[in-house]
Amino acid sequence: SLPVPRRHTPYFGQPDYRIYELNKRLQQRTEDSDNLWWDAFATEFFEDDASLTLAFCLEDGPKRYTIGRTLIPRYFRSIFEGGVTELYYNMKHPKESFHNTSITLDCDQCTMITHHGKPLFTKVCTEGRLILEFTFDDLMRIKSWHFAVRTHRELIPRSVVVGMHSQQDTSMLDQLSKNITRQGITNSTLNYLRLCVILEPMQELMSRHKAYALSPRDCLKTTLFQKWQRMVAPPGKRGTNFIAL
């Protein structure tokens, strides 16, 4: 048998195929998948200016985290660092709509499925609404990812219940009855999102520091100056001004 000849598949009009491919790519992750791997993953599926939002409700109220493109690789990585061995998204009846330069995929019944190995095999189904905006071109990458968690379900093997039944092991039962995620989200991902809120505004400063080797104080100064410049004369208008001069 010969290798199958590959053709370029046009994605136009089938944004759900992109999520199928994203799932496939996530399957190919191994223990050795490093930052480079996750950067390549994000580059394949996310636009350079993409943003990702996760909304869910904890005991103390609703939470909403939005992170920019540079933090997206580590977001996905944090899921696996939280003990997940498999991750995929299952969409039921997604709806597409076509705009001038983008396609929106709105799925009210999306399930994020994760497999956890410890303390015993658990399948966590995090259900909610996923709204994706894709750029309408050959690559069809995601411009915005918005997942609002509605509910989650942690599933454990029936065989464990059988074991408990025969042993009447209450401490085991105690441990089993505890959720391993919060609304389907691992602690490592939650911590990462909290960190992002602090880190994200500092990113511009850090990249400036890296690029120009300026002191933190000077970085802050030039950043603030440029922010002020942009406020006074936004990029679009500035252009017109220059031409007018």
Add this chain to the structure above:
Amino acid sequence: SLPVPRRHTPYFGQPDYRIYELNKRLQQRTEDSDNLWWDAFATEFFEDDASLTLAFCLEDGPKRYTIGRTLIPRYFRSIFEGGVTELYYNMKHPKESFHNTSITLDCDQCTMITHHGKPLFTKVCTEGRLILEFTFDDLMRIKSWHFAVRTHRELIPRSVVVGMHSQQDTSMLDQLSKNITRQGITNSTLNYLRLCVILEPMQELMSRHKAYALSPRDCLKTTLFQKWQRMVAPPGKRGTNFIAL
């Protein structure tokens, strides 16, 4: 927003997309999906001479059922009649190989996932090897489906364990610890497969009876006569003989 313009997607080289589409079609099933719906489903994904084989091991030894094309719609239907509300196939690292007129998809880590509503929500993961042979043309339909079950896992919500814990309900625990499938296969599907073994050889008789309105005895006579004719002079050889005469 406008409806998205559709293009014809060439499947060549991407047989796993066909299973993605099969899953999507299964999602569209409703309570009202009748025989016509299931026939259309089978026609979309299976060749006219397709066969489907299911191999698994029960307490009394290995079983292997092969059914022909006409019985395939009811096979899938029987899964839902057995209390399943959702069915999809998840393939991990499927391997494709290309032959002259067909493509083979060999997936050693295929999981058939079914959702069961009663007596409580259960997710059954039936794992095994799925080997599919597709016709290499525009439609890319399945010629043969071969699923060998290796193991299965029945998953129940953790929240149920919490409930049992507080109530110390042993009769409930008794009920919970019982599997609802046999090797991931519902009783209604098992019964159907057993029936198929009896029904399939009688199909030729029944269709002859329908077509020519012959009595059962005459149907059996003509069928046996034609079978004997085919044995004495197989179709291929008979042709050569006629030319030689």
